[in-house]
Amino acid sequence: MAEADLEIVIRQIAKVQNKSLMAAVKKRRDQIMARAAKAKDKESRDQLRLMAKSTLLLGTAAVRRLQNSAEIAADAYVRAIRHAGEEAKKAAAAKPAKKKDGGKASGKKAAKGG
Secondary structure, eight states: OHHHHHHHHHHHHHHHHHHHHHHHHHHHHHHHHHHHHHOSSHHHHHHHHHHHHHHHHHHHHHHHHHHHHHHHHHHHHHHHHHHHHHHHHHHHHHHHHHHHHHHHHHHHHHHHHO
16 A cells, blocks of 8 residues: 555645746746736837747646656556556465475475475
8 A cells, every 4th residue: 555655645746846846937927927017118028028929838737748758757656566566466376386395305304294
């Protein structure tokens, strides 16, 4: 169950990072829009508004990429843990077969000793 807990932790950390990154992007956009509002001429105001729009678009894209990376990492972790569990089951299933052979040999030794 610990593997599921770690998967959840990975996803929660990514969620927190995404929220903080999105807040930073919006803050930066607001700063640029404030400069656009103070601009003297129409050309510089339009240019600053375009910069603010681009900042928001690029920041949103970065947030999406970060979220996708976190989801991929969490899913890969779950797959790896599941695969390791299956390998452990296979190894455990192979060991009893060897013990049966060893049990016969130890039974012969016990018969000789008695």
